[in-house]
Each structure stands twice: as structure tokens, then as C-alpha cells.
Amino acid sequence: MDLSGKTALITGGASGIGKATAIRLAAEGVRVAVVDFDGAGAEATAAEIGSIAFQADCGSSTEIDEVFTAAEEALGGLDIAFLNAGIAIGISDITTLDDESYFRMMRVNVDGVVFGTRAAARALTRRGGGAIVATASLAGIVPFAPDPCYDASKHAVVGFVRSVAPTLAAKGIFMNSVNPGMTDTNILNEETKEMFRAADFPLMTAEHIAGAVATIIETGNYGECWVCQPGRDPEPYRFGSAPGPRGGATGVIPPVVASSKWATGGPNA
Numbered sequence: 001m002d003l004s005g006k007t008a009l010i011t012g013g014a015s016g017i018g019k020a021t022a023i024r025l026a027a028e029g030v031r032v033a034v035v036d037f038d039g040a041g042a043e044a045t046a047a048e049i050g051s052i053a054f055q056a057d058c059g060s061s062t063e064i065d066e067v068f069t070a071a072e073e074a075l076g077g078l079d080i081a082f083l084n085a086g087i088a089i090g091i092s093d094i095t096t097l098d099d100e101s102y103f104r105m106m107r108v109n110v111d112g113v114v115f116g117t118r119a120a121a122r123a124l125t126r127r128g129g130g131a132i133v134a135t136a137s138l139a140g141i142v143p144f145a146p147d148p149c150y151d152a153s154k155h156a157v158v159g160f161v162r163s164v165a166p167t168l169a170a171k172g173i174f175m176n177s178v179n180p181g182m183t184d185t186n187i188l189n190e191e192t193k194e195m196f197r198a199a200d201f202p203l204m205t206a207e208h209i210a211g212a213v214a215t216i217i218e219t220g221n222y223g224e225c226w227v228c229q230p231g232r233d234p235e236p237y238r239f240g241s242a243p244g245p246r247g248g249a250t251g252v253i254p255p256v257v258a259s260s261k262w263a264t265g266g267p268n269a
């Protein structure tokens with residue numbers, strides 16, 4: 001996709017990776033709607049790039065739908081969605097996990113991407129196609145003992161993106177994830193940043209990830225999870241394949257099953 005003249009909605013645009021991506025896409029000629037729970041922060045990013053801002057809780061499907069409709073109207077259609085809002089809870093010992101922290105994180109990290117994709121797909125279909133990027137994490141591919149529930153939420157994003165992408169691609173919508181390693185943003189507290197510095201472990205800048213997002217959109221593939229690491233160009237992760245049924249079948253789910261309503265819905269259906 002050629003970015004110039006396009007429109008985009010970015011969630012989590014008040015800070016860090018979302019803010020850097022808003023600035024990067026604006027510099028490429030994209031008109032950006034900046035969305036964040038932090039309304040004042042979203043306004044500040046929008047002011048920096050001469051664009052528009054919306055306050056919304058991206059863990060709420062209702063608020064996501066409303067903000068996509070408002071942005072679509074304000075920009076005259078949407079070409080790009082960057083579903084980036086997310087949080088971590090930093091709880092490593094599962095015996096100390098409280099329900100509130102768990103559900104608060106899953107709401108924004110997982111529900112935000114699922115309902116954000118639904119809203120984006122509807123808007124992009126009206127436009128005739130486009131691109132969606134979800135922010136997962138390196139923790140969506142590898143184990144991350146300091147925050148196993150965060151790791152689970154990002155694995156969910158990776159599985160969702162890879163699974164929904166082929167159906168979206170048939171509608172001309174190309175969806176991928178960006179999977180950053182450690183990046184110097186507000187999600188890391190100062191103590192953690194200091195520990196990385198002391199260990200001589202480089203942190204990436206948010207601008208490095210924003211560049212990856214621009215590359216992903218321009219590349220136009222789908223179902224890929226682009227890993228970002230310090231000092232390396234971003235690249236799609238090369239997933240292995242699971243063993244198929246013994247005896248010659250490929251193990252690939254037949255398309256007729258993939259497009260059917262195949263599940264029973266469970267005991268309460």
C-alpha cells in the first residue's frame with residue numbers, strides 16, 4: 001500500500017509506540033485519528049500532527065464501535081487501523097494474581113484487538129479494502145516468565161491475527177501483527193528500565209517500531225507476525241508447522257470446514 005493520502009485510526013496513540021506511529025504515518029501523508037483512554041494525551045498527539053483525537057476505552061466493544069464510526073465520518077473513510085492499545089500487569093507469581101488485574105488486561109489486550117478488528121473490517125470493507133496491524137509482542141511468540149498472563153494475551157493476539165487474516169484477505173483487507181521486543185516506553189517502569197541499562201541490554205525506541213508498522217502496511221502481505229529486535233530490521237517470524245495426520249494427508253484444514261459454522265457452541269448453547 002502507498003501510504004500517501006490514506007487515512008488511519010490508531011489506538012493507544014497518546015504514548016509510546018502508538019504516538020510514534022501516528023507521527024510516522026502523518027509524516028508519510030496519512031491523516032490519522034488518534035484514539036486513547038487518555039483523552040488529553042490523544043489530543044496532544046493529534047495537535048502535534050494537525051489531526052483529530054478521540055477518547056475511548058478500547059476494552060469496550062461499544063466504545064470501539066462508536067469511535068470507528070466517528071473517525072470514519074470525520075476522515076471520510078478509513079484505509080488503515082493500528083490496534084495497539086495495551087497494558088501489562090507484571091505479576092509473575094500466579095498465586096498472587098487478582099481477578100481485577102487479569103480481566104482488566106485481557107479486556108484491552110485481547111478484546112480490544114478482536115472487537116477492534118471487527119470494527120475495522122466493517123469500515124475497511126466499506127472502503128473496498130485496507131490494512132490492519134495489531135500490536136502483539138515478542139511475548140506473543142516466546143515465553144515471558146515476568147508476566148505469564150501478559151504472555152497469554154499476546155499469544156492470543158498472534159493466534160487471532162494468523163487465523164482471521166486469510167478470511168479478511170479475501171475482502172482485500174491485509175492483517176498482520178507487529179511483535180516488538182523490549183521498547184523504551186511508559187509500559188516499562190523506571191526500575192525496569194534501569195535494570196536493562198545496568199545489564200547493558202538495549203531497548204528499542206518507539207520510532208523503531210513505528211518504522212516497522214509502516215513497512216508492514218506497505219508490504220501488503222497478510223497473516224504475518226513481524227518481530228522487532230534492537231539492531232535488526234523487522235522481519236516476519238518463521239513459524240514451524242505441526243505434524244499432520246499420519247498416512248499422507250497434509251494436515252491443512254479443508255477450506256469447506258474453515259468457512260463453515262463448525263462448532264457446537266458448548267453445553268449452554
Ligand SMILES: NC(=O)c1ccc[n+]([C@@H]2O[C@H](COP(=O)([O-])OP(=O)(O)OC[C@H]3O[C@@H](n4cnc5c(N)ncnc54)[C@H](O)[C@@H]3O)[C@@H](O)[C@H]2O)c1
Nearest residue numbers: 012014015016017037057058085086137182183185186187
Ligand atoms: N514497550 C514494550 O517493551 C512493548 C513490547 C512489546 C509490545 N508492546 C505493546 O505495545 C503496545 C503499546 O504500548 P507502549 O509500549 O507504547 O506503552 P505505553 O504505555 O507508552 O502506551 C500504551 C497506550 O495505550 C493506552 N491504553 C491503555 N489501555 C487503554 C484502553 N483500555 N483504551 C484505550 N487506550 C488504552 C495508554 O493510555 C497508552 O497511551 C501495547 O499493546 C504493548 O503491550 C510494548
